[in-house]
Amino acid sequence: xxxxxxxxxxxxxxxxxxxxxxxxxxxxxxxxxxxxxxxxxxxxxxxxxxxxxxxxxxxxxxxxxxxxxxxxxxxxxxxxxxxxxxxxxxxxxxxxxxxxxxxxxxxxxxxxxxxxxxxxxxxxxxxxxxxxxxxxxxxxxxxxxxxxxxxxxxxxxxxxxxxxxxxxxxxxxxxxxxxxxxxxxxxxxxxxxxxxxxxxxxxxxxxxxxxxxxxxxxxxxxxxxxxxxxxxxxxxxxxxxxxxxxxxxxxxxxxxxxxxxxxxxxxxxxxxxxxxxxxxxxxxxxxxxxxxxxxxxxxxxxxxxxxxxxxxxxxxxxxxxxxxxxxxxxxxx
Amino acid sequence: xxxxxxxxxxxxxxxxxxxxxxxxxxxxxxxxxxxxxxxxxxxxxxxxxxxxxxxxxxxxxxxxxxxxxxxxxxxxxxxxxxxxxxxxxxxxxxxxxxxxxxxxxxxxxxxxxxxxxxxxxxxxxxxxxxxxxxxxxxxxxxxxxxxxxxxxxxxxxxxxxxxxxxxxxxxxxxxxxxxxxxxxxxxxxxxxxxxxxxxxxxxxxxxxxxxxxxxxxxxxxxxxxxxxxxxx
Ligand SMILES: Nc1ncnc2c1ncn2[C@@H]1O[C@H](COP(=O)(O)OP(=O)(O)OP(=O)(O)O)[C@@H](O)[C@H]1O
Ligand SMILES: Nc1ncnc2c1ncn2[C@@H]1O[C@H](COP(=O)(O)OP(=O)(O)OP(=O)(O)O)[C@@H](O)[C@H]1O
Ligand SMILES: [Mg+2]
Ligand SMILES: [Mg+2]
Numbered sequence: 001x002x003x004x005x006x007x008x009x010x011x012x013x014x015x016x017x018x019x020x021x022x023x024x025x026x027x028x029x030x031x032x033x034x035x036x037x038x039x040x041x042x043x044x045x046x047x048x049x050x051x052x053x054x055x056x057x058x059x060x061x062x063x064x065x066x067x068x069x070x071x072x073x074x075x076x077x078x079x080x081x082x083x084x085x086x087x088x089x090x091x092x093x094x095x096x097x098x099x100x101x102x103x104x105x106x107x108x109x110x111x112x113x114x115x116x117x118x119x120x121x122x123x124x125x126x127x128x129x130x131x132x133x134x135x136x137x138x139x140x141x142x143x144x145x146x147x148x149x150x151x152x153x154x155x156x157x158x159x160x161x162x163x164x165x166x167x168x169x170x171x172x173x174x175x176x177x178x179x180x181x182x183x184x185x186x187x188x189x190x191x192x193x194x195x196x197x198x199x200x201x202x203x204x205x206x207x208x209x210x211x212x213x214x215x216x217x218x219x220x221x222x223x224x225x226x227x228x229x230x231x232x233x234x235x236x237x238x239x240x241x242x243x244x245x246x247x248x249x250x251x252x253x254x255x256x257x258x259x260x261x262x263x264x265x266x267x268x269x270x271x272x273x274x275x276x277x278x279x280x281x282x283x284x285x286x287x288x289x290x291x292x293x294x295x296x297x298x299x300x301x302x303x304x305x306x307x308x309x310x311x312x313x314x315x316x317x318x319x320x321x322x323x324x325x326x327x328x329x330x331x332x333x
Numbered sequence: 334x335x336x337x338x339x340x341x342x343x344x345x346x347x348x349x350x351x352x353x354x355x356x357x358x359x360x361x362x363x364x365x366x367x368x369x370x371x372x373x374x375x376x377x378x379x380x381x382x383x384x385x386x387x388x389x390x391x392x393x394x395x396x397x398x399x400x401x402x403x404x405x406x407x408x409x410x411x412x413x414x415x416x417x418x419x420x421x422x423x424x425x426x427x428x429x430x431x432x433x434x435x436x437x438x439x440x441x442x443x444x445x446x447x448x449x450x451x452x453x454x455x456x457x458x459x460x461x462x463x464x465x466x467x468x469x470x471x472x473x474x475x476x477x478x479x480x481x482x483x484x485x486x487x488x489x490x491x492x493x494x495x496x497x498x499x500x501x502x503x504x505x506x507x508x509x510x511x512x513x514x515x516x517x518x519x520x521x522x523x524x525x526x527x528x529x530x531x532x533x534x535x536x537x538x539x540x541x542x543x544x545x546x547x548x549x550x551x552x553x554x555x556x557x558x559x560x561x562x563x564x565x
Contacts, residue, residue, distance in 0.1 A: 030477040055514045056486025072481070109485045109512070110429065162349050169428045169508070170379025192485065196428060196511045198541040201379045225514040269516040277516050286474050 014045040017219050018067070018104075018187055023079035025062050025071060025243075032286035036062040038243040040079070041311065044187065049213075049220040051230040051251065054240035055266070055282060060223045061109055063240075064189050067221075068106050069096045083187075102132045105180035109191040109223075111172040115164040122146065122160030125179050132183055148178045151208050153201065170197045174205060181209065184216040191223045206233060227270055231255055236325070239263045242283050242293040245311075249326035259314065260330050262294045292330065304331045335405040337503050337535055338367040338390060338423060343399030345385055359385050360559040362399070367503050369533040374540065374550030376564070381556040383539045384428055387505045390537060391425040424501035428508045428539075430488040434480040440491055441476035447498045461498070469494045470520055485512040490521065497528070503535040510545065522549060 025037040036059045044050050052060050065071050067081055069088055081088040088099065100106075108114040115124060125145035126138065135141035146160060152174040164172055173196060180188055193209065194202040210233060213220050222234060230237055231251065238248040239260065247260040258264045268276040280297035283289055289296050295305035312333055314326040344361040359382040367373060367390070377383050388394045390401055392408050400407045403419045411419050427433040434443060444465070448458050463473055469490040475483055483491070489512045496504065506525075510518040522545065528534050538549055546553050553564045 027482065029474075029482070031474050034474070053514075056512070056517050057484040061484060074482075158349065158355050166347065166349055168380040168384060174379075192512065196379075196508050196541065198376070198378050199543075202541075225512075225518075227515070266516070269514075269519065277519055281470070282472075284472055284474060 014048070016043045017046050017083070018044040018221075019080070019082040020044075020063075020067070021080045021082070023063065023066060023081065024077070025059075025066055026076045027072075028074050028076070029286075034285045035243050035288060036285060037066065038288075040240075040243075040245055042238055042245060042248060044219045044221055046219055047214075047217050048235045049222055049233050051222045051224060051234035051237040052240060053224065053227070053230060053237060053266070055278075056225075057282065057285070058240045059243040060240060061191055064106060064191050064221070064223060067189060068100060068104065070100075070106075101128060101180075101185070102134075102183050103185050104187040104189065105183060105185040106189040107176050107180045107191060107193050109195065111164070111169070111176045115172060115175060117164055120161050120163055121149070121154075121167065121175050124164075124175065125149070125182050128179055128182055134183055145178070145182065148182050149175070151212075152178055153204055154178075170201060173197060174201075177205060177209065181212045184212075185218060186216075187219050187221065188213060189221045189223070192225065193222070194224070194226060194229060202229075227255075227267070239266065242288055243285060244293060244329065246294065246329045247327065249314075253326065259326065259328050259333065260294075261298045261300050261332070265297075265299075300332060302331070307331075336366040336368050336402070337404060339402040339405075340365045340386075340390055340396075341400050341402060343386075343389060343396035343401065345382065345389065345394075346397045347385075358559055360556060360561065363556075363561045364399075365390070365537075365554065365561065367535045367537055369502060369535045370529060371552075372529065372536040372538055372550045374538050374546045374553035375556065376539075376541065376546065376553060377556030382559070383556055384507055386556065386561075387425065387507050387537060387539055391423055391505050392419065393425065421499055422502040423505065424496045424499055424503070425505040426492055426496055426507060426509050428511070430485075430492040430512065433492055434488065436480050438479070439476065440478055440480070440483065443491075444476075444495060444498070447495050451498065465494045465498055468497065468524065470517065486514065486517060489513060490517075493521065500532070501534070503537070505537045505539075507539045508541070509538070510540070510542075518545075525549070 021041045023037055023040040027034040027036060040063055054060060066077055071077060077089055122142055122145050126141035129135040129141040129144055135144055154171060154174055177193055194205060197205060224230060234251045236249060237251045237254050238245050241262050247263045254263065258267055265278045267273055278297060283293055291306035292309050295301045309329050309331045311327050311329045314328055314333055341364055342362050345359040347357050347359055349355055363386060375383050389396050408419055444462050445458055448461055453461060466473055471487060471490055475487060480488055510521055513521060540546060554561050555564050
């Protein structure tokens with residue numbers, strides 16, 4: 001039985017929406033092949049929020065782009081991304097265009113690259129509604145757009161007619177969020193949605209995202225560097241390191257009792273846990289360490305760690321916690 | 334002593350709309366001094382005008398009223414050597430790093446460009462480049478890539494590396510760690526503190542994170558309803 005199959009079976013009460021299995025992404029560059037995602041597998045269930053965390057450059061955005069089928073030409077992609085009975089990686093551009101935005105929406109990490117600089121804020125969102133046939137005419141779509149923007153704190157009437165360059169960083173960030181939510185997609189991928197927002201605005205924005213998500217029963221794949229945000233809104237968390245998922249499990253359990261040595265090291269960087277940096281340097285992605293990629297920095301390494309570990313389900317009686325939903329890629333278990 | 338950089342009673346108004354021009358005052362009568370060895374923190378809600386104020390102090394935008402002085406001279410009237418001096422001494426790291434790097438130039442080229450500008454002899458380029466990458470914790474593997482081909486946090490550190498090469502006196506940092514995870518953020522902040530100690534750099538630091546402010550800033554100011562007030 002494959003990892004993803006048993007992953008599904010272990011939680012039969014939940015409905016899987018998106019099933020990523022054995023995803024690998026490699027980029028060809030002049031200085032070698034970058035292994036940005038390596039055998040990544042996870043399931044996203046209806047209604048849930050799954051957080052994807054890990055240090056910068058570990059491959060989080062690459063996974064998001066792979067799901068959207070938006071990776072650049074120099075990428076070699078393998079594996080399966082199953083959604084509504086089809087492998088998204090097999091879909092042509094035309095089919096994929098119908099999925100993007102309407103069924104799976106993404107809030108990109110970088111607003112300036114994804115907002116159209118010559119279209120007003122109101123029209124950016126209204127246009128999405130019209131392209132996907134979700135509003136009768138221009139005035140209705142503008143009306144709808146205004147409604148969503150208002151809920152995200154951009155309510156002033158005059159703001160609809162402004163251009164992205166006339167908005168602040170945080171305001172554009174919220175425009176991106178509005179455009180992802182407006183079509184009520186089944187899956188929302190949010191790449192650092194609160195980056196650069198002050199805490200009050202961030203909290204308000206997240207509340208609105210959650211509300212709209214609950215309303216439509218959508219699932220949220222949340223990519224973030226903010227552990228407080230993860231703890232507050234994520235149901236499960238997946239921890240990524242150098243292109244691989246090393247641990248995945250229910251959020252409270254992972255924070256309370258991290259099992260993988262990397263997860264422990266990562267949590268020790270938190271201000272409230274003493275801000276202990278992880279010793280050693282981030283590994284190269286073109287020439288990653290053999291075996292477990294974390295082993296050169298791992299305090300618990302042993303001889304076996306120079307061989308690649310595989311994803312393993314942890315039984316409830318192995319830990320303090322009670323669920324059977326924890327998965328670890330480490331020879332310790 | 335003259336402050337390295339000083340804003341005197343500046344205010345800013347933005348106009349928008351094609352037919353019905355609306356004028357909005359972003360802030361008024363703001364004064365602020367930046368000096369070597371000191372970090373001034375700037376906070377405020379989203380849209381309160383922090384980036385606008387930072388850009389004005391970096392000479393990238395003109396204020397509606399008031400002036401910005403570089404070693405006592407109005408930057409609007411700097412010419413020749415003095416202007417060059419200002420442009421080198423005062424550097425800004427942008428909130429949106431991807432937007433500030435040229436997407437059509439490889440990372441290596443955009444770093445070499447700065448070295449060329451500084452008239453560093455070509456034979457030293459390789460060494461200087463690898464030094465600065467190491468300083469910001471990046472691998473040389475990135476040199477052949479373009480800004481679209483590296484991660485958000487990597488872009489932010491590349492932007493920082495380019496600015497550090499110029500050896501500025503004052504740095505204006507707009508959310509310099511917002512795309513970084515906690516471990517790399519701690520690394521970058523301690524680098525900035527070290528540079529401040531060794532080279533006497535002055536910073537204007539815009540950040541939303543109270544922990545960052547507590548760690549870095551000697552004084553914190555808040556933009557609120559168009560006014561700048563000192564906090565704490
Ligand atoms: N087009 C590309 N060509 C070559 N390498 C790439 C390309 N795009 C991304 N990479 C590399 O792949 C790795 C993963 O990048 P990704 O953007 O997914 O990181 P991330 O986890 O989102 O990091 P951050 O938190 O900084 O945004 C990085 O090391 C990056 O340099
Ligand atoms: N070119 C412009 N034309 C019109 N209005 C503008 C222009 N640039 C900025 N503004 C307005 O000025 C205000 C302040 O913007 P600024 O980018 O300085 O905010 P900020 O404090 O940096 O916010 P954030 O924390 O979200 O980055 C915003 O309301 C914005 O809409
Ligand atoms: Mg990213
Ligand atoms: Mg700003």
